[in-house]
Amino acid sequence: MLTYTLRRIAGLVPTLFILVTLSFFIIRLSPGGPFDQQQALPPEIRANLDAAYGFDRPLLEQYGRYLADVSQGELGPSLRYKDFTVNELIARGLPLSLTIGLAAALLAFFVGVPLGAYAAWRAHSVSDHAIMGFSTLGVVLPGFVVGPLLALLFGIYWPIFRVGGYEPGVVSFLVLPVITLALPVSAYVARLMRNSLEEVLRANYIRTARAKGLSSREIFLRHALRPALVPVISYLGPAVAFVVTGSLVVESVFGLPGSGRFLVQGAVDRDYPMVMGMILVYGVLTLLCNLIADLLYAWLDPRVRLT
Amino acid sequence: MKRGMNKGTRIALIVLALLAMLALLAPWITPYSHEYIDWQHQAAPPQLEGAHWLGTDRLGRDLFARSMQALRVSLMIGVLATLVSVCIGVAWGATAGYLGGRVDAVMMRFVDIVYALPYIFIVIILSTLFERGSIAALFIAIGAVGWLTMARIVRGQTLGLRHREFVDAAIASGVRTPQILARHIVPNVASAVVAYATLAIPQMILYESFLSFLGLGVQEPFASLGSLINEGAQEMESSPWMLLVPATLLTVLLLAFNLLGDGLRARAEGER
Numbered sequence: 001m002l003t004y005t006l007r008r009i010a011g012l013v014p015t016l017f018i019l020v021t022l023s024f025f026i027i028r029l030s031p032g033g034p035f036d037q038q039q040a041l042p043p044e045i046r047a048n049l050d051a052a053y054g055f056d057r058p059l060l061e062q063y064g065r066y067l068a069d070v071s072q073g074e075l076g077p078s079l080r081y082k083d084f085t086v087n088e089l090i091a092r093g094l095p096l097s098l099t100i101g102l103a104a105a106l107l108a109f110f111v112g113v114p115l116g117a118y119a120a121w122r123a124h125s126v127s128d129h130a131i132m133g134f135s136t137l138g139v140v141l142p143g144f145v146v147g148p149l150l151a152l153l154f155g156i157y158w159p160i161f162r163v164g165g166y167e168p169g170v171v172s173f174l175v176l177p178v179i180t181l182a183l184p185v186s187a188y189v190a191r192l193m194r195n196s197l198e199e200v201l202r203a204n205y206i207r208t209a210r211a212k213g214l215s216s217r218e219i220f221l222r223h224a225l226r227p228a229l230v231p232v233i234s235y236l237g238p239a240v241a242f243v244v245t246g247s248l249v250v251e252s253v254f255g256l257p258g259s260g261r262f263l264v265q266g267a268v269d270r271d272y273p274m275v276m277g278m279i280l281v282y283g284v285l286t287l288l289c290n291l292i293a294d295l296l297y298a299w300l301d302p303r304v305r306l307t
Numbered sequence: 308m309k310r311g312m313n314k315g316t317r318i319a320l321i322v323l324a325l326l327a328m329l330a331l332l333a334p335w336i337t338p339y340s341h342e343y344i345d346w347q348h349q350a351a352p353p354q355l356e357g358a359h360w361l362g363t364d365r366l367g368r369d370l371f372a373r374s375m376q377a378l379r380v381s382l383m384i385g386v387l388a389t390l391v392s393v394c395i396g397v398a399w400g401a402t403a404g405y406l407g408g409r410v411d412a413v414m415m416r417f418v419d420i421v422y423a424l425p426y427i428f429i430v431i432i433l434s435t436l437f438e439r440g441s442i443a444a445l446f447i448a449i450g451a452v453g454w455l456t457m458a459r460i461v462r463g464q465t466l467g468l469r470h471r472e473f474v475d476a477a478i479a480s481g482v483r484t485p486q487i488l489a490r491h492i493v494p495n496v497a498s499a500v501v502a503y504a505t506l507a508i509p510q511m512i513l514y515e516s517f518l519s520f521l522g523l524g525v526q527e528p529f530a531s532l533g534s535l536i537n538e539g540a541q542e543m544e545s546s547p548w549m550l551l552v553p554a555t556l557l558t559v560l561l562l563a564f565n566l567l568g569d570g571l572r573a574r575a576e577g578e579r
Contacts, residue, residue, distance in 0.1 A: 015420045023432050030435040140561045142513055144520045144533070145554045148540035156544055245427055252521065253540065263428070264521050267435050279428050 004298055012287055016280075020070065023279045024063055027272055034079040034270045053079065070280065076273035080266070086277035093259030094281070096166070100250065100258065101243045103178045108185035108239065113232060115186070116193025120228075121220070123198050131190060138187025143246055147180040147253035166256045177250045184246075185239045192235055197228040230297075237293020241286040316570025319563040326560060327382060333375030341376035342528040344368055350546050362548045364538060370552055377530040378556060381512045384446045385564075388511040389504050391450025396457025397500060401492050403458070404465025405484070415462065418455050426452050430514050434523045445524055449514045453507055460503055464496040502575040506568030509561045516557060532557045 035041055035049055050056045054065065069076060075086035119131040154176060155163030162172045200206065201224055209219045248260035259278065266274035329336075339345070339359075349367040351359055361370040403414040421429075433448035468474060469492070477487050516533030518524035525531035532553045539550030 018420055023428070026432050026436060136565070137562070140509070140565050141558060142517065142561075144517065144536060145557055148536065148543060148550050149554060151540070152543045152547060152550065248427065249517070249520075263431065264523065267431050267523065270435070275432070279432070282428065 001299065005295060008291055008294060012291065015287060016283065019283045020067070020276070020280065021063075023276060024066060025059075027267075027270075027275055028059060028062075030270070034272065053077070066276070075277035075280065078271060078274050080269045080271040080274065086273050089262060089274070090259050090277055090281055093257060093262065096256060097244070097247045097251065097258035097260055100174060100177055100181060100256070101240070101247050103174070104181035104246075105185065105236075105240050105243045107178060108182040108189055108243070109232075109236075111182070112186035112189025113193050113229075116190035116232075117197055117220075117225070117228070119190065119194040120197035120201065123194075123201075128194075132194065135187040135191045135194075138183045139191070141184070143180050143184070143249040144253055146183055147177070147250055150176045150180055151254065164255050166254075173254075173256070177247075177254045177256060180253070181243055181246050181250050185243060189232055189235065189239070192232050193228065196231045197224060200224050200228045234293060234297045236296070237290045240289040240293075244285050244289070245282060313570060315566050319566035319570070322559065322563045323567065326378065326563070330375050330378040330382060333372065333379075337369060337372050337375075339369035339372040341373045341530055342368065343372070350542070350549075352546065353548050353552075361552050362546070364549055365542060365546075370535075370549065373530040374532070374535060374553055374556055377525075377532045377535055377553065378560070380442065380525055380529065380531050381515060381557075381560065384442065384449065384515045385508040385512040388446040388450035388453060388515070389507045391447060392453035392457055392507060392511075393500060393504050394454075395451070396454035397461050397493060397496070399454065400458035400461025400463075401465050401488050401496070404462035405469050405488055405492055407466075407469070411462070415459075418458050422455050427514075427517070430518065431521075431523065434518055442525065442529075445515060445518065446511070449511050449518075452514075453511060457500070457503060457507065460499055461496050464499055465492055468492055468495055498575045502568060502571040505564065505571050509564035509568070512557075512560065512564070532560075 033055075035046060041049070047056070054062055057065075066076070073087075075090070078084050078086050078089055081089060115131050115135075119128040122128050151163045154161050161175045162170065163176060166173045206219060206223060209223050214222075247258055248263060250256070251258040251260040252264070259281075262274055263278040263282070265271070266278060334340070337360075345359070345363060345367040347367075348359055348363050350365050351357070351363045351367075353360060353362040353370075359369050359371065361374065363369055364373065399414060399418070403411045429452050430449060433451060434445065436444070436448065474487060474491055477491055482490070512532075515524055516531060516536070519531035519533030520537045522534070522537070525534055527534075535553035536550060536557065539546075539548075539553060543550040
């Protein structure tokens with residue numbers, strides 16, 4: 001298990017390196033620059049700005065410097081928000097993004113697992129079809145459709161939650177974003193749970209348990225639930241990753257001051273350090289979530305470690 | 308085509324055909340273009356008897372004309388981006404699976420690494436590469452990310468094919484490798500490719516709408532379902548139809564493509 005863990009952690013390094021390299025060169029190759037404005041800057045000022053941020057150097061040298069900075073955790077100054085480093089800006093927005101993301105992931109699993117289990121238990125019944133229909137819809141609908149619709153329904157027509165903006169500490173602002181984010185994940189979890197439990201329920205040992213005269217409740221809790229949860233748990237990592245990146249959408253729909261907006265704004269403004277920083281932070285988060293899920297899976301199923 | 312198609316799949320196919328026809332014929336159905344501004348009817352609600360069936364937006368542009376134009380963009384980008392990703396994915400997967408060994412290991416390792424990255428980011432970065440609003444650039448950027456799943460599927464199928472008799476026969480009679488790939492491998496993976504390509508289309512449509520929602524995709528005066536939803540969301544308090552029309556359209560479109568893809572996939576898996 002230890003060797004496997006170490007090998008997986010070592011495997012992250014080339015992935016991260018490729019991520020940084022790819023995004024660095026692509027974003028630099030894109031037309032336009034951070035100092036392009038309505039009014040063209042005088043050439044001397046432009047040259048000074050470029051020199052101050054090191055943009056007058058050859059691209060490869062800038063790349064080398066960036067790698068050196070990043071390896072020490074320095075993401076550089078923001079070009080758009082003067083006097084702020086990218087580290088400060090991301091650190092300001094990230095807690096809110098993570099709160100929403102984690103709450104959504106928790107909600108998704110606590111709703112999805114029971115729904116899926118119920119559907120499998122009553123397989124091919126009306127409620128099974130209803131739950132699976134809901135699940136198809138939930139998987140298909142993107143957050144930027146669900147979000148505004150929820151805001152319209154529960155923020156305006158039937159105003160039980162507050163929408164549009166955020167005041168620190170007011171949970172009411174976060175309810176609809178979290179539901180929007182949790183919906184596709186819970187729908188997918190429900191489907192996974194239903195299919196795996198349905199298969200487990202057809203296994204021989206379940207028949208044996210029935211023959212022994214165990215009650216349905218006991219069969220479910222003691223024999224069926226645990227093996228059925230394995231595929232659901234292996235989805236945990238991708239789900240958390242999805243939710244963390246998905247907060248990007250939800251933040252822009254509900255106008256929340258998380259860190260997601262920095263990515264898009266940075267891409268539009270050509271704020272190179274900002275885009276790179278966001279990609280790195282979110283990339284590392286995604287990779288870590290996947291790693292944790294893989295480790296959990298390997299721990300549950302020893303066969304995985306050998307391959 | 309009819310064999311083994313269930314009711315859901317058939318309905319999805321009909322809905323898609325209707326939507327595509329409506330989108331293509333819209334310029335002859337409505338007298339308004341997507342950019343014509345009707346100064347007398349700004350933010351007018353939907354009226355079946357009136358001039359603007361689905362209402363107008365804040366500037367007075369006909370919402371039916373605009374959503375149909377957006378639908379054309381969505382369908383076009385969905386199909387073209389899928390084509391791009393199918394071409395790359397099939398070539399990549401068939402080569403890796405057929406050659407095997409170290410080439411396979413390196414090629415699939417690359418796929419694994421890119422797979423681990425959040426695709427939305429790659430799409431966002433790639434979309435900055437081009438002039439804003441260039442639709443051709445948009446589908447290339449989106450298609451360039453979407454080929455990974457296709458490569459994996461095709462590779463898996465190719466692994467099962469490469470030791471079959473007809474491949475051995477082709478090798479024995481001296482056919483060169485590219486020819487074997489094109490003549491003997493690719494046609495045999497076609498049904499799986501079609502099924503997954505159908506499932507890829509809604510993904511591509513989703514990426515495009517998402518980029519346009521964020522303001523990075525299709526630019527004014529052209530509309531995308533994503534940008535219409537974004538505009539509608541800002542006006543939803545006073546004029547909810549501006550949100551509901553594009554949102555419904557996108558939902559139906561995605562749902563139909565997914566149902567169709569699921570049906571085709573079930574069929575392709577049944578064949579094996």
